[in-house]
Amino acid sequence: MRYISTRGQAPVRDFAGVLLAGLAEDGGLYVPETWPEWSHADWRALRGVHYAELVARVLQPFVGASIPFAVLQKLCHETYAGFGHPAVAPLVQLDTGIWAQELFHGPTLAFKDMALQLIGRLFDHVLTQTGQRITIVAATSGDTGSAAIEACADRACIDIVVLHPEGRTSEVQRRQMTTVTARNVCNLAVAGTFDDCQDLVKAMFADAPFRAELRLSAVNSINWARIAAQIPYYVAGALALGAPDNEVAFAVPTGNFGNVLAAWSARRMGLPITRLVVASNRNDIVARFLAANDMTMRAVEPSLSPSMDIQVSSNFERLLFELLDRDPAATRHAMEDFRATGHMAVSDIAWKRATGVLHGFSLDDAGTTAEIRRLYAECDYLADPHTAIGIAAARALACSHGVPTIAMATAHPAKFPDAIEQAVGFRPPLPPRLADLYDRSEHFTRVPRDLAAIQACVRATVLRNAA
Numbered sequence: 001m002r003y004i005s006t007r008g009q010a011p012v013r014d015f016a017g018v019l020l021a022g023l024a025e026d027g028g029l030y031v032p033e034t035w036p037e038w039s040h041a042d043w044r045a046l047r048g049v050h051y052a053e054l055v056a057r058v059l060q061p062f063v064g065a066s067i068p069f070a071v072l073q074k075l076c077h078e079t080y081a082g083f084g085h086p087a088v089a090p091l092v093q094l095d096t097g098i099w100a101q102e103l104f105h106g107p108t109l110a111f112k113d114m115a116l117q118l119i120g121r122l123f124d125h126v127l128t129q130t131g132q133r134i135t136i137v138a139a140t141s142g143d144t145g146s147a148a149i150e151a152c153a154d155r156a157c158i159d160i161v162v163l164h165p166e167g168r169t170s171e172v173q174r175r176q177m178t179t180v181t182a183r184n185v186c187n188l189a190v191a192g193t194f195d196d197c198q199d200l201v202k203a204m205f206a207d208a209p210f211r212a213e214l215r216l217s218a219v220n221s222i223n224w225a226r227i228a229a230q231i232p233y234y235v236a237g238a239l240a241l242g243a244p245d246n247e248v249a250f251a252v253p254t255g256n257f258g259n260v261l262a263a264w265s266a267r268r269m270g271l272p273i274t275r276l277v278v279a280s281n282r283n284d285i286v287a288r289f290l291a292a293n294d295m296t297m298r299a300v301e302p303s304l305s306p307s308m309d310i311q312v313s314s315n316f317e318r319l320l321f322e323l324l325d326r327d328p329a330a331t332r333h334a335m336e337d338f339r340a341t342g343h344m345a346v347s348d349i350a351w352k353r354a355t356g357v358l359h360g361f362s363l364d365d366a367g368t369t370a371e372i373r374r375l376y377a378e379c380d381y382l383a384d385p386h387t388a389i390g391i392a393a394a395r396a397l398a399c400s401h402g403v404p405t406i407a408m409a410t411a412h413p414a415k416f417p418d419a420i421e422q423a424v425g426f427r428p429p430l431p432p433r434l435a436d437l438y439d440r441s442e443h444f445t446r447v448p449r450d451l452a453a454i455q456a457c458v459r460a461t462v463l464r465n466a467a
C-alpha cells in the first residue's frame with residue numbers, strides 16, 4: 001500500500017514511511033493511494049474473531065509489505081492483552097436500538113489508547129529494523145499526554161518528553177503522566193499555560209539543528225497509522241450487531257475528527273454504515289458545516305468535554321480531499337484559504353456528498369449534564385461528558401432513522417470526576433487497576449518557560465538513555 005499527500009506535493013511513501021513522517025512535507029496529510037474494498041464475505045470471515053486478531057487482519061492491507069503479517073499479529077496481540085476488558089471494545093446496550101461501545105479500557109482510560117498502544121509498538125518495530133532512535137516531544141493540557149506516555153514507556157527506540165502547564169491540569173491527568181516510572185519518559189512541568197507549552201514545542205521543531213540532532217518526532221492525531229488503528233473497532237461493533245447483513249450507524253464525539261474519519265474509512269472499505277453522527281459540544285464548527293455549509297472558525301470556548309474544545313479539526317482535511325474527488329490542488333487551495341480567512345467555501349456538490357453520510361449534532365454543557373443525569377437514572381449507566389454527548393447524538397439519530405446506532409464511549413467517567421459529581425452527586429471510583437493512582441509517587445521536573453532550559457532537559461534525557 002502506498003500513501004499520497006492530500007496536497008499532492010510530498011513524496012509517495014509506504015506504511016512505515018508515513019508512520020515515521022507524520023505530517024507530509026507539503027503541509028498535507030497522508031492518505032491511502034487507493035482504498036481497500038471488502039466484500040460481504042470478507043467482513044463475514046471476521047465474525048467471532050478475537051479483537052486483537054481482527055485488528056491485524058483489518059490493518060493488513062494498510063500495512064502492506066512494511067511489516068510481515070506474523071509480526072503485525074504478534075504486536076496486536078501484545079497490545080490488546082494489556083486492556084482491562086476481555087472483549088477490548090465491548091458494546092453495552094442502553095435502549096432499544098442504542099448501544100455504547102466502550103473504547104476506554106486501555107491504560108489511560110480514554111479512546112486514544114486504542115490506537116496509541118499499538119502505534120508505540122509499531123514505531124519501535126520499524127525503528128529497530130532500521131537501527132534508529134527518535135525523541136517524541138509533546139505538549140498537553142492533560143488529556144493526550146498520558147496516552148502518549150503510556151504508548152512510549154519502555155519502548156527501546158523511543159524517548160518521550162511531555163510538557164504540561166504546572167498546576168493547570170487535573171490531578172488525575174497529572175498523576176497519569178507523572179507516576180509512570182519508565183526511564184525513557186520525562187515529564188516537564190512548565191511555569192506557564194498550555195499555549196506556552198505548545199509554543200515551546202513548536203519552537204523546538206522549528207529549531208532545525210536541534211530537531212535533527214535529537215530526531216524529534218510526534219505521535220499526534222494527524223498520523224495516518226492512528227486513523228488506521230481506529231478502523232477495527234468500528235468493524236467489531238458493526239459485526240456484533242449483524243453487519244454486513246444489517247446496516248448500522250455510529251455517533252462519534254468529535255474533536256480533531258480522527259475518530260470519525262476512521263469510521264468513514266471503514267465505510268469506504270465497504271462496511272455497511274448508513275450514517276455517521278459527528279457529535280460536538282458548543283465548539284460546533286463541523287455541525288455548522290453539515291447543517292448549512294457554514295465552515296467558519298470561531299474562538300474556542302471551554303466546556304465540560306475538553307477533548308472536543310477544538311475549532312480546526314485537523315483530520316477534516318482528509319475528508320475534504322475525498323469530497324473534492326481527491327483533487328490535491330483544490331484541497332490545498334481550500335485549506336490555505338481557511339487558514340488565511342477563517343472561512344472555507346465548499347462547493348454545493350462536495351457539501352451534499354458530506355451530508356449524504358455525515359450528520360452534525362451539538363450539545364452545550366447544560367444539556368451534557370442533563371444527559372449524564374438521565375443516563376444514570378434511566379439506564380444505570382455512568383457516562384463521561386464526551387460519551388454523554390455521543391449518546392445524546394445517537395438517540396437523536398435513532399429516533400428519525402430506525403437503524404441500530406452505536407455511540408462511541410471515548411472516556412471512562414472517572415477521568416472527569418467533577419463533571420460527573422455535578423450531574424449525579426458523587427465522584428466515580430477509578431477502576432481497580434488504577435485505584436492506587438493517588439498513592440503512587442510522582443516524577444517530574446519543574447522548568448521555567450524558557451526554550452534553552454527545556455532543550456537542555458530534552459538533550460539530557462536522550463543522552464542518559466543512549467548511554
Ligand SMILES: *Cc1c(COP(=O)(O)O)cnc(C)c1O
Pocket residue numbers: 110111112143221253254255256257258259260307308386410411
Ligand atoms: C481525543 C478525544 C475525543 C476526540 O477525538 P478526535 O479523534 O480528536 O475527534 C473525544 N473524546 C475523548 C475523551 C478524547 O480523548
